[in-house]
Amino acid sequence: MSHFAQVARVPGDPILGLLEAYRADRNPTKLDLGVGVYKDALGLTPIPRAVKLAEQRLLDSETSKSYIGGHGDALFGTLLSQLVLGADNPLLESRAGTTQTPGGTGALRLAADFIGHCLPGRGIWLSDPTWPIHESIFAEAGLRVGHYPYVGAANRLDVEAMIAVLSHLPQGDVVLLHACCHNPTGFDLSQDDWRRVLEVVKARELLPLIDFAYQGFGDGLEQDAWAVRLFAEALPELLVTSSCSKNFGLYRERTGALLVCTADAEKLQDVRSQLASIARNLWSTPPAHGAAVVATILADAQLRTQWRTELDGMRRRVASLRLGLVEALRPYGLAERFAHIGVQRGMFSYTGLSPSQVQRLREEYSVYLVGSGRANVAGLDAERLDQLAGAIARVCAD
Numbered sequence: 001m002s003h004f005a006q007v008a009r010v011p012g013d014p015i016l017g018l019l020e021a022y023r024a025d026r027n028p029t030k031l032d033l034g035v036g037v038y039k040d041a042l043g044l045t046p047i048p049r050a051v052k053l054a055e056q057r058l059l060d061s062e063t064s065k066s067y068i069g070g071h072g073d074a075l076f077g078t079l080l081s082q083l084v085l086g087a088d089n090p091l092l093e094s095r096a097g098t099t100q101t102p103g104g105t106g107a108l109r110l111a112a113d114f115i116g117h118c119l120p121g122r123g124i125w126l127s128d129p130t131w132p133i134h135e136s137i138f139a140e141a142g143l144r145v146g147h148y149p150y151v152g153a154a155n156r157l158d159v160e161a162m163i164a165v166l167s168h169l170p171q172g173d174v175v176l177l178h179a180c181c182h183n184p185t186g187f188d189l190s191q192d193d194w195r196r197v198l199e200v201v202k203a204r205e206l207l208p209l210i211d212f213a214y215q216g217f218g219d220g221l222e223q224d225a226w227a228v229r230l231f232a233e234a235l236p237e238l239l240v241t242s243s244c245s246k247n248f249g250l251y252r253e254r255t256g257a258l259l260v261c262t263a264d265a266e267k268l269q270d271v272r273s274q275l276a277s278i279a280r281n282l283w284s285t286p287p288a289h290g291a292a293v294v295a296t297i298l299a300d301a302q303l304r305t306q307w308r309t310e311l312d313g314m315r316r317r318v319a320s321l322r323l324g325l326v327e328a329l330r331p332y333g334l335a336e337r338f339a340h341i342g343v344q345r346g347m348f349s350y351t352g353l354s355p356s357q358v359q360r361l362r363e364e365y366s367v368y369l370v371g372s373g374r375a376n377v378a379g380l381d382a383e384r385l386d387q388l389a390g391a392i393a394r395v396c397a398d
């Protein structure tokens, strides 16, 4: 008897399949706009200098590899919550706490299990579209998953439709919001839009879960935290998932946290006891290295300045590539049609290219985008924007 006879094969992650096709492509001018990692002008995903310096310090100073506690590195937790909520936020005194997790994905998984275990019957509402892993994480945790409109068929942010659906959600349900740099679309809410969403959240007594995976990649570290801080100030309870993968370049070190705000200090301890217990069954204790790197950087004025400069550089590169591509499309009469690429924020852009146009770009020009038309703008080559604009113009002409 084979124990595994009934085990069927599931399809792999389509974005990773795209990467394999890209690697096998021999065209020297090929362009990978698929996988969601930052790339520099050389097409590399660098380790920030601040990270390297912190790692050197840790190599000399680390004295033990014993477990860190269930909530992770305490200094990391304190400094990360300051980064998210603002250093002088009064909530930090007793109403907010972080639990360190393996990346932002771990934080989402912990949040999903917390909702499932401790808030039974609550559904979760995701933007349509959203990062595909949101769909599977919450479904796997057994939650009822629903969707609110976000970007419609015309490739435009549809706030009216979003508000209309949120206004009728079951009282007490959880709504997942992207703090900034919406993945996959790149369309972010304006401050006015956020205020309107907050009013609906209050009126329907919804619990917001804000996914904050790109702090510093949109308009700046502080600017990107604006909505999180607005919600934290206005509401007694909030969940925020934070990732250090992109802004610290720590992708494979799996560094993130679930931040919880509660109505009072007593309730914070109840919630944190549950989180530690759930995490114990998921990964026992979190990995130490990435969090130690982040804590070392944030606690040291010089390293912190170095990191902020590098993060600013990453953000500026993406912003200038966005505008550069729109300008490169101008001679083809397409600047208006693709103006949204300059308005969107973060690494991703819903370009508005159709699946067949995406396919032609891949087959005829070795330009690799996700089938939805999502492009990783950081993958663009500033020296070859004209070439890409020409290819886009040709696939749009037919």
Ligand SMILES: Cc1ncc(COP(=O)(O)O)c(C=O)c1O
Pocket (backbone or CB within 6 Å): 036, 102, 103, 104, 105, 106, 131, 183, 211, 213, 243, 244, 245, 251, 255, 256
């Ligand atoms: C919207 C969103 N949330 C969370 C994550 C989690 O990132 P990680 O688990 O690598 O920290 C990502 C990464 O791509 C993301 O795009």
